[in-house]
Amino acid sequence: MKKLTSVLIILITLSISAIAQKSKKDVVKAIDSKSEEYSAIAMKIWDFAEVGFQETNSSALLQETLTKSGFKVEEGVAGMPTSFIASYGQGKPVIAILGEFDALPGIAQEAVAEKKPIEGQVAGHACGHH
Numbered sequence: 001m002k003k004l005t006s007v008l009i010i011l012i013t014l015s016i017s018a019i020a021q022k023s024k025k026d027v028v029k030a031i032d033s034k035s036e037e038y039s040a041i042a043m044k045i046w047d048f049a050e051v052g053f054q055e056t057n058s059s060a061l062l063q064e065t066l067t068k069s070g071f072k073v074e075e076g077v078a079g080m081p082t083s084f085i086a087s088y089g090q091g092k093p094v095i096a097i098l099g100e101f102d103a104l105p106g107i108a109q110e111a112v113a114e115k116k117p118i119e120g121q122v123a124g125h126a127c128g129h130h
Helices: 002-033 035-048 056-068
Strands: 072-075 084-087
Touching: 002 035, 035 056, 056 072, 056 084
Parallel strands: none
Antiparallel strands: 072 084
16 A cells, blocks of 8 residues: 555655646746737837936826736836836735836937947936846
8 A cells, every 4th residue: 555655655746746837838838929029129128218206108008018918017116107017816925026128317228238329319228127
């Protein structure tokens, strides 16, 4: 009986592990399938280059994208007009992610590794949090 119990525990553990790996692969596949969309959003935010507390286009784009993806969006959090909280599901675990999308004044750089300023632009992204 002890041997049978051990075998059952091993089989159950392997089954759970296989299910978890399949779930992980499904999540990665779903994210990868939207990589072009996510890249386009990132480049729009890069091009908006809005400084802190003035990221109206960037905030609106992110809120719209999250709403279309099924998130409940609460805007204007803590009295900041461009801040928002996006919630999905309920219960636990609760996972929080802080996203910064403000640009810095006095920096205008193309999205390349070498120094290549953008003429006529007064702000840009340079911190790596984009």
